[in-house]
Amino acid sequence: MNIKMSRLAMKMGVITAVLFSALGMGGAISSAHAGDEKTVYFNAWGGSPVINEYIIWAGERLNEDHGITIEHVKLTDTATAVSRILAEKTVGRNEGGSVDLIWVNGENFATMKNSGLLRDDAWAFDLPSWQYTDAEALPALVMDFGVPTDGLESPWGRAQLVFAYDTAVVNQPPRSATALKAWVMDNPGRFSYPLPPDFTGTSFLKQIALELAKDPSVFAQPVDQVDADLALSPLWDWLDAVHPYLWQRGKNFPKNYTNLAQLLGDGEINIAMAFNPAKFSNDIKTGALPDTIRTYIHDGGTLANVHYLAIPFNASAPEAAMKLADFMLSPEAQLRKANSDIWGDPTVLSMAKLSAKDQAAFAALPRGVATLSEAELSQSLPEPHPSWVAVIEAEWAKRYLSQ
Amino acid sequence: MALSQRMPPPRFDRRAPLRWLITALVVMVLVGPVALGVLGAVLPAFGYLPPLGGVEFSLQPFVDFFNLPGITRAIILSLVTGVVATVLSVLLALLLPGLLYGNRLFGLMRQYLAPMLSLPHVTVAVGLLFLLQPSGWLIRLISPYLTGWERPPVFEAIGGGIVQDPYGLGLVVGLIAKEVPFLVLLVLSALSQINTRPLLILGRSLGYGPMTSWIYLIVPALWIRLRLPIVIVLVFSLSVVDMALVLTPSTASPLAVRLLWLYQDADLAMRFVASAAAVVQIALVIVAFLWGWVLVKGLSHGGRALAFTGYRFRRSPLVFLKPLLVVMALLPTAMAALGLVAAGLWSVSGRWRFPSAWPDVFTLRHWKAVFSGLDDVVLTTFYLGATVSALAVVMVMLWLSQKPNKSLSMAENSIYLPLLLPQAGFLFGVQIMLLWFGLDGTWLALIWAHLLFVLPYVWLSLAPSWRSFNPQWNMLAASLGASPLSRFLRVRLPIMTLPVLTSFAVGFSVSAALYLPTVFASNGRITTLTVEAVTLAEGSSRSPLGVATGLQMILPLVIFILATSLARLRYKRFSYFK
Incomplete structure (x- = not known):
């Protein structure tokens, strides 16, 4: 390398450094403006690779349909996010909150409901996909650990120990x-x-x-x-x-x-x-x-029990979050979620309300060698x-x- | 000195405003927020935090804190692991180069320890975990042939496992694995600043053995140059979170981890208790520092007395300790390195039953899965590290180009502040402030939080070589009519390429390794590889963790190797200037 070239390399180095700084600052400024309505910060427990991969898939599908991006904020304990939202409410941040959609049930839902941390217009009952559920047959869809959901959260899946x-x-x-x-x-x-x-x-x-x-x-x-x-x-x-x-x-x-x-x-x-x-x-x-x-x-x-998706009162992108919650409840997403090769989380949809094609697809799902039958699981x-x-x-x- | 005394009193220096500006900037960017952060932790600890309804001062948070289950144990565990790890690391780092001086291993030591420096702490911890668990690689390698174990053993005597032991031994080993290379490299750089060889020859000529000469003549000289880094190591060891999350059992976590839990508790009233914990954490550092100070005073007095007696350590047990010391110093690091090989294997294993020594089935599935999920995280880590490190290098260079004056040297001392306070102690307060200003979760907050920690390390790495620059080159260039700017760009910078790029790499690896500052400043919205790795290490299967660890290891290492080899390439041309 001769001196001329090395001088060039040095200049390039300086330019790169300046560029990076500018880039970082640019990023800083752009994200300082809260309320990017096309990005959903989905706060969900992140301890399972299969679930994480499922969320990536949902993000890709949602991007195709609505141009919405999902940022999966991987939690180790959902209470962390609940406390963050509570802190935001406490300091008076009523919009531009850090959480758009949160995966909750039970205690965390009860806390959020009691502290007024949730969007309270019963949005969950208005989702187009709500039509595929049957809350009369499965009361847990509207009763979360005995607490009425009041449409503050949309069912996502069922679970059993x-x-x-x-x-x-x-x-x-x-x-x-x-x-x-x-x-x-x-x-x-x-x-x-x-x-x-x-x-x-x-x-x-x-x-x-x-x-x-x-x-x-x-x-x-x-x-x-x-x-x-x-x-x-x-x-x-x-x-x-x-x-x-x-x-x-x-x-x-x-x-x-x-x-x-x-x-x-x-x-x-x-x-x-x-x-x-x-x-x-x-x-x-x-x-x-x-x-x-x-x-x-x-x-x-x-x-x-049943687990749900909820939108905080101060979500930055509530519309996009609803789109995501609706997609998660759709037959397409529920079918993929119930596939034991993908995740294997039982669906919250009512078979009777699905099209014949979707019913057949659910019936054809692989059950997995170690999974108990519905009958064996009926004792709950x-x-x-x-x-x-x-x-x-x-x-x-x-x-x-x-x- | 004599020359400067005869100089006329200084005229108005037209560059003085710039110096004041730098000082002011440093105070605003570094000292102010840190001080406010401490305040933000101290006030709630005494019950004052109006947004959460705390308007009266009280000692209740401390009462609640000390009533927490197992908190005394957590405090003792923090203190013991932190102090033991620091004392051992310092001892080993001071003695190891002496033991190997003049040996072939001496050169190798530098070569192999430098890359260790670029590894994040949590990576080292994960490596140890992969190696030493009852179902870890070490036992797989020797089972069932040597042990007869067809299932992972249960170690009754030490609480069941090897790492994650309730006594914090695993944590101490992890800290040593990381701190010994750090301190040894600083020792090596300090050795080049003192007359090592003549001093050792002097010692030998007076009839002292090589190790005795080392202890009497070299160690005191090293000590003066290492005081600051040692305090940094002490503070870090006392308040480490990410390593402790991986290497301590979940029912016996040290104070810093408990603090994080308190902070994350769904009950906001716990924030007051968390603040009390932060204050206790700061107090812990002060207590440990005072202990260390007394210990060092005692040792240096004792050492001096011993030196005056002319005691030569002949036939002392130290002779037998020699190989043991070398092993103790290098084993933790070697184990971590081996564990990282295991992590690499896990990242490509499709099936790996115990006690197979190697994966039964290899697959690239986990890496593929990562590239659809972690690519953003990798990019974020890269941009963040590069931005912060470039900013820090430019700032340090600008700063070092100024003639030193009082305000600048004050600012210089304050640059270490973030490293001398326990992270959790003030970051907690900083987080409250960020929330207040609505800056939490922004890139600006994240870059700034990283800068707090990157700047001092870049300074540590760049300042000594920058100052060793021979000013005559500048004078020569000036006499040839070069302007200050062109002197800087065409003379100093080219000669300083290696240190500048090395410090950039150091800054990058510091940024890539930061856990707590990232968690606090990003509010969960911006994820880096370290945060991802800690999340995965805390609760995931081994293969994804192996991938995250691999990425976390590769990224700083690539930057490190690129920077140093690029610099070396250029350095060849300029080496005769030195």
Whole structure:
């Protein structure tokens, strides 16, 4: 390289540097103007690659149809986004908020509804795709953990807690809380559950509490109207007995069900769980799990619920967010979501309201080797009132976070 | 000195306003926001935050904070891991070059440690995780042949696992893996500023062994030049979040992680408690700093006394420690590197059953999936890093081109402020401010937040070589009639190509590695690879994490290699100017 060329290179370097700075600043200025109405900041739990890929697909489809872009803000805990919106409301930002659409249900929905954090014009009932649902046949579409949705959120999918075990090492899976306790104590280090407040972890606690309760009906009431200590004491006794025998002695917990499934695949644990009946079939298909994995539910049934999409009161792109929520509820998107090769999240649509073609397509969906049939899944438990979540999580932290 | 004393009193300097402008800018961009950030953390800690209804001062947030479950343990864990990691890193970094001095390994050390510097902390942590888990690569490599394990073992004695142990050992190893290369490289650069070889020869000629000479003559000289980086390492180790998220068990997290959880709690009242936590975090740093200060005073007095006795360490246990020290210094880094190979393997594995040593099925599926999902993230990381680093390099160059005066040197000291405060301590307050001004989640906020941390590192990397420039070249050029601008562009810049490009690469890797500042300033709207990797490390299967880690590793490394090889290419022409 001669001096002339090197001088040129240096100039190029300086120009590049200036260019980058200008670029960054340009970006800064353009995004400082809030309210880009064609970009939906979709705040959704981001711990599952299959779900993330599904959201990418939805984004591409929406871009084709409406020129709308989806930015998936991957959350580790949905409460983070709820607290951010609450902070925005508190400092008086009534428009140009950072969240356009949020994936919620249960406790987070109840919090947002009570704090006035949601767009409140019952938009969900006006979506074109709402016609394919049947809230009379499936009341959970309008009752989220016992709290009326009032059209503040649009249903997205259904979920049920299922357990998975490795048939290569477990002969008979334990089909109740009591049997599970005995199994864990016989197989130290081979069971765990996601760290509450992860939703699967908290759901597991609720499941055990419901199973052990003398009178499960107390859980349908708000927590402050009953003797919560009494209702929850069987749960804490159960956990106290089981924790020393958990994976890593109950000192360390996987962060979510994806982590848990990884541990199952590695053989570190032998029983796992997920809030998606098709999760394990999906993982067998991709090779993440061995094909000796099968699923089961507890004899008394397991927790089942519906998850939703909601728009915050101060969303920057509410119209585009509605387009996305509507698309997510459409037969096309629901069909792809229910495919266990893609995600395997059961649909919220009513078959009777679909066209013959769509009905046939749903009927033809692969079910997956480890997925239970609809009949086997029919035993379900209702979610406790959302107010229980905070109490269970706080007490859990007090008991097991401090050691 | 004598010359300057005879100089007439300075006339009005027409460039003085520029210097004041730079100073003012630094204060506005760096010091002001940081100070406000601290204030934004301190006021709510005492109950004052009007937007959230806190209008009266009280100590309630501290009461609530100390009543949190397991918080004492978290504080102790932070303090112990931070201090142990720092003391070990410093000790190893000061002694390792002495142990290897004159050895063939000495040259190799520089070559292999420099790229480690460009690796984000969380990447190193993920590497260790991939290697050391009970189902990690290490155990897969030796199972079942050596161990007989057909399933991952359960290590009862140490709480079940190896990494993510409740005592923070994994975190300490991770910190050492990252800080030893950082400090060793600074030691190497300091060695070139002192008369290392003559000093060592002097020591030898007085009958001291090489290591004794090193400890008595070189270490004190190094110490003076390393004080600041050591404090930076201490502060970082005490308040690290991303590494701790990966390497500590979820029920025993250090204070900085608990602070983040408090901040993210859905209950806004927890913000007050989070502020109290931030204040405690700052106090922790001060306590640790005072400990360190006392320790160092004691050591230097003891060392001096020992030196006066002429003690020669012959037949001392230190001789046997030599190989152990080398292993201790290099093992964590080597393990992290090996773990990153494992991460690479996971990123292309379609199926990898335990205890197979290698993936059973290879696939590019995960990389393909990434290119439809992470391409934006890669671009964001690249633009952000390049912009921030270029800005920082230009700022530092402009600044260094000014004649030093009082206000400039004050500004120079304040540039380190963001590194001397625990990140979570003031970023939390900064976030509240950004929200107030409606700047959260904008590129402007993100660039500025990154600049806070990139600028001091660029300064650390560029300033020494910039100042070692021989001013006679400038005089020579001036005597040939070159204007100040052309002297800068045609003489100084070309000679300084290597340091300038290296500092650019350093700035880029710092930016690419920032976790907490990105999370706080972007408000979740702008994602970089590090944020993505932490999200994936916290809860995902290994293959996508392997891909994110691979990308995170490659990007700064490519910039680093490009910058240094480009500079070396040019440097060849100019090397005789040095």
